[in-house]
Amino acid sequence: MKILCQKSDLLNGLSIVSKAVPSKTTMSILECILVDSTAGNIKFTANDMELGIETIVEGQIIEKGIIAIDAKMFLDIVRKLPDSVVKIETDDDNKAYITCEKAKFTIIGKSGEDFSYLPQVKKANPLIISQFSLKDIIRQTIFSINENDSNKIMSGELFEIKSNKLRVVSLDGHRISIRNISLKDEYDDHKVIIPGKTLNEISKILGGSDEDDVSIFFTDKHVIFEFDSTTVISRLIEGEYFKVDQMLNNNYETKISINKKEFLNCIDRATLLVKEGDKKPIIVSIEDEKLELKISSALGSMNEDIDIKKEGKSLMIGFNPKFLIDALKVIDDETIDMYMFNSKAPCFIKDADESYIYLVLPVNFNNVG
Numbered sequence: 001m002k003i004l005c006q007k008s009d010l011l012n013g014l015s016i017v018s019k020a021v022p023s024k025t026t027m028s029i030l031e032c033i034l035v036d037s038t039a040g041n042i043k044f045t046a047n048d049m050e051l052g053i054e055t056i057v058e059g060q061i062i063e064k065g066i067i068a069i070d071a072k073m074f075l076d077i078v079r080k081l082p083d084s085v086v087k088i089e090t091d092d093d094n095k096a097y098i099t100c101e102k103a104k105f106t107i108i109g110k111s112g113e114d115f116s117y118l119p120q121v122k123k124a125n126p127l128i129i130s131q132f133s134l135k136d137i138i139r140q141t142i143f144s145i146n147e148n149d150s151n152k153i154m155s156g157e158l159f160e161i162k163s164n165k166l167r168v169v170s171l172d173g174h175r176i177s178i179r180n181i182s183l184k185d186e187y188d189d190h191k192v193i194i195p196g197k198t199l200n201e202i203s204k205i206l207g208g209s210d211e212d213d214v215s216i217f218f219t220d221k222h223v224i225f226e227f228d229s230t231t232v233i234s235r236l237i238e239g240e241y242f243k244v245d246q247m248l249n250n251n252y253e254t255k256i257s258i259n260k261k262e263f264l265n266c267i268d269r270a271t272l273l274v275k276e277g278d279k280k281p282i283i284v285s286i287e288d289e290k291l292e293l294k295i296s297s298a299l300g301s302m303n304e305d306i307d308i309k310k311e312g313k314s315l316m317i318g319f320n321p322k323f324l325i326d327a328l329k330v331i332d333d334e335t336i337d338m339y340m341f342n343s344k345a346p347c348f349i350k351d352a353d354e355s356y357i358y359l360v361l362p363v364n365f366n367n368v369g
Contacts, residue, residue, distance in 0.1 A: 001065020001090040003037055005057055007081050007100065013044045013057035014075045016230055019201040021071040022048035027116075032068035034115045035088065035096075037061045045118065046071060051198050052118040053205075056229035065090050066112030077105050118233050121222050126215035127161060127187055131206045131227060134214050137168050137179045138203040140330040140356060145196040146172035156193040156237040158244075159223075163187065169244050170196070175323050176244060176359040193241055194223055198234035205230060247346070247359065252339035256286060257309040260336045263291075264328040266304050270295040271321050273302055281318035281363045286310060286340075295321070317343045318365030327358040 014033065022030055025048070034045040042061065045054040067090045078086065081100040089097040090109065098105040146154040158169040164183045169176065202225055206214070217224040218236075225232040267282060274280045274297055285292040288310055294303040317340060327349055328336070339348040349358040 001035070001037055001067060001088070002062040003035075003042055003059050003088050004062065005042065005059035005086050005088070007078065007083050007086050009058045010086050011075075011078050013042075013055050014071075014078055016055045016205050017044045017046040017053045018071050018075055019204065020046040020048050020051045020053040020232075029068060029110055029114050030116060031071055032110055032115065033071045033074055034066070034068050034112055034117075036066045036112060038064050038066050040064075045115070047116050047118055049116065050195070050235050051201065052233045053201075054118060054231050063089075067094060067096055068110040068112050068115050069096050069107055070109075073107060077107075118231075119222065121217070121219050121224060121233065123217040123224060125188065126217050126226075127166075127190075128184065128213050128215055129166070130210050131212045131214055132208050132210040133181060135203050135206045135208045137166075137181065138199045140179050141168050141170045141177040142196060142199055142203070143326045143330070144170045144172050144175050144177040147196060152237055153193060153239050153241060155197075156195045157199060158241045159190075159192050159194055161187050161190040163189070169241070171242065171244070174320070174361050175327070176247060176357070177327070178244070178354075178357040178359075180353075180355050180357075190218055191241070192218055192223060193237040193239065195234060195237055198223070198232070202232055205232070248348075248357065250339075252341055252348070253313045254286060254315045254340045255311040256291065256338050257335055258291060258306060258338065260328055260331055260333060262306055263336070264325065266293050266306060267321050267324055267328070269304070270302050271325070273297045273299045274321070275299070279320070279363075281365045282321045282324075283316065283318050283365050286315045286317075288314070315340055315343065317347065318363045319347070319360060320363055323360045327360065331356060331358075 017033055030048055036043045042057045042059045043054055044057055077098060081103055084101050087099045094109040094111055096107045096109045141157060154172055160167045164186045166181050166183055168179045214225055214227040221236055223234050223236055270282050270293060273295055280295060280297045283294045291306045291308045292303060333351060336349055343362060346359045346361050
């Protein structure tokens with residue numbers, strides 16, 4: 001094989017596919033990136049058996065060929081090459097020669113035939129969504145998955161399609177994040193659980209343009225994302241997702257409207273008095289025209305008032321500050337509405353159209369010093 005690529009194109013391609021290279025594996029071939037120019041284009045592939053990514057890299061093919069090269073070494077070398085044309089050649093002994101200006105590297109590669117190729121999956125009826133929308137949905141929900149829980153379903157997000165609506169749900173046992181968006185077209189009903197790891201990596205690769213689309217294909221066991229020159233294929237999490245609708249209700253006895261930025265900054269200041277690992281709640285006291293926020297820890301105490309609009313009863317309720325901060329950070333509205341029933345029932349943060357719903361469980365603040 002002999003190919004020529006601009007360093008920037010090479011680096012971009014390697015950065016994309018390296019997200020599917022496992023950090024730990026007993027199969028050394030999975031630590032490699034496959035470079036394949038046998039089909040008339042330069043294709044890079046990585047696969048950790050759960051997540052696979054392939055992307056087409058711009059360049060010139062002088063001689064066709066295929067080789068697997070250690071991903072970390074390959075990426076590190078290319079990153080430090082001059083900004084110029086890079087030549088990659090291979091020989092019959094699976095050695096790769098990487099040349100750029102005066103820099104020359106020789107790497108021991110592996111046979112491309114030994115590589116674990118991406119599974120061949122039948123693709124039909126893709127869901128079309130803009131890169132911006134998908135990236136935004138992931139940003140606004142991914143923080144409330146639970147990667148460490150023994151229940152694997154909590155490590156993924158529910159993607160539920162009904163006609164021209166897409167609902168994305170994540171939860172971790174203490175909170176729920178929901179995004180609802182309208183799609184341009186109508187689709188067959190579908191419900192899948194996509195691993196959080198897959199969505200995290202996709203959000204890093206997506207350009208985020210509103211004009212560029214992503215095609216998403218679903219099968220019984222896999223989901224495929226196609227965008228730009230990249231294909232991402234991932235196993236789905238099998239099982240039945242939690243019955244989220246049973247956890248949502250519209251009953252409330254207290255509703256407040258509050259400036260989001262002011263509230264977020266206030267909570268952020270309060271956490272200065274909480275050491276990492278401490279589970280000190282913030283206590284929110286809601287009166288007629290104001291919300292008082294208090295926190296007390298071994299380091300000291302703090303309280304601050306914020307102007308609000310209130311409907312219903314006055315209330316005192318405690319929260320884990322991190323859970324409120326995570327939700328508030330991803331809401332783009334200037335003013336938010338919060339709905340509460342009592343100090344032991346979930347708090348809902350949602351807009352009028354319910355394009356987003358964040359449920360946060362309160363915490364007990366009895367005997368808080």
